[in-house]
Amino acid sequence: MASEENNNIDYEQGTVSAADLHDSVRRENALHPGGKGTVGVSVLVVSAFILILGGGQLFSTSNGFRDSIYVNNDYVPAARPSLGGDDGGGAEVAWIDDWMKDGKKVYNNCIACHQASGLGIPGQFPPLVGSEWVDGGTSRLGAILLHGINGPFKVGGQTYNQLMPAWNNLSDEKIAQVITYIRREFGTLPEGDEGVVTTEMIQAARDKFSGQAAPYTEAELLAIPADENLSGAKVDLQTGDPLP
Numbered sequence: 001m002a003s004e005e006n007n008n009i010d011y012e013q014g015t016v017s018a019a020d021l022h023d024s025v026r027r028e029n030a031l032h033p034g035g036k037g038t039v040g041v042s043v044l045v046v047s048a049f050i051l052i053l054g055g056g057q058l059f060s061t062s063n064g065f066r067d068s069i070y071v072n073n074d075y076v077p078a079a080r081p082s083l084g085g086d087d088g089g090g091a092e093v094a095w096i097d098d099w100m101k102d103g104k105k106v107y108n109n110c111i112a113c114h115q116a117s118g119l120g121i122p123g124q125f126p127p128l129v130g131s132e133w134v135d136g137g138t139s140r141l142g143a144i145l146l147h148g149i150n151g152p153f154k155v156g157g158q159t160y161n162q163l164m165p166a167w168n169n170l171s172d173e174k175i176a177q178v179i180t181y182i183r184r185e186f187g188t189l190p191e192g193d194e195g196v197v198t199t200e201m202i203q204a205a206r207d208k209f210s211g212q213a214a215p216y217t218e219a220e221l222l223a224i225p226a227d228e229n230l231s232g233a234k235v236d237l238q239t240g241d242p243l244p
């Protein structure tokens, strides 16, 4: 305590003015209003250097912020789990499942009359379920789809007397798909018949029935043998490839 008193002795004795004393303090710490000091040039230089270095690093490693940096060039997705059954084909869909799916789409053209159920509308539109025309060979079906029918026309003992439109403006493939669909979905197929009709068979049908100018009458359709099939190779249901 004694030494402190000594330090302040001039002031206390009035030999140093308060203004003189503060002059030296002001000279050492030139404060800006608000108490903020100026930033030294060296700090600016160092900051700029860090920013330039950091920016350069970010630019060279970010790949322009594209998400492709997360995907490796030689990335191979893991095989999807099998949908049950044996593991042979992985998750591949059998050809016939695709063919039927497409056939169901084409069948949208038919549901106004034959209904989604294939049961038709009693007295107006005949059923495809239980129909001898659907259960028989594919020649009659090809003829019906390509050229249509002009009633009166008997199905399951009932007579219908309207017009079944011709669908020859559809592609061979679509006609093949829809016949496959109605046979497999609504039909009762002969032993050993998978119900499949191929594009090739409809091409053959176009030739075979090219002489037909108007919708068929019942008598004309009955003249085609009930169990006659369109010519063309049977196919492997899994791959869709022709069987030898």
Ligand code: HEC
Residues within 6 Å of the ligand: 106, 107, 109, 110, 111, 112, 113, 114, 124, 125, 126, 127, 128, 131, 132, 133, 134, 141, 144, 145, 149, 150, 151, 152, 153, 155, 160, 161, 162, 163, 164, 165, 167, 178, 179, 182
């Ligand atoms: C505008 C109504 C209408 C549409 C649409 C229609 N049909 Fe028909 N279809 C009939 C009628 C009616 C008959 C019965 C014959 C007649 O009266 O002329 C018939 C008969 C049939 C027959 C033979 C008889 C039977 O019931 O098995 C088949 C097969 C058939 N249609 C399939 C189809 C398919 C496949 C489609 C779609 C691509 C289709 N029809 C679209 C009205 C229609």
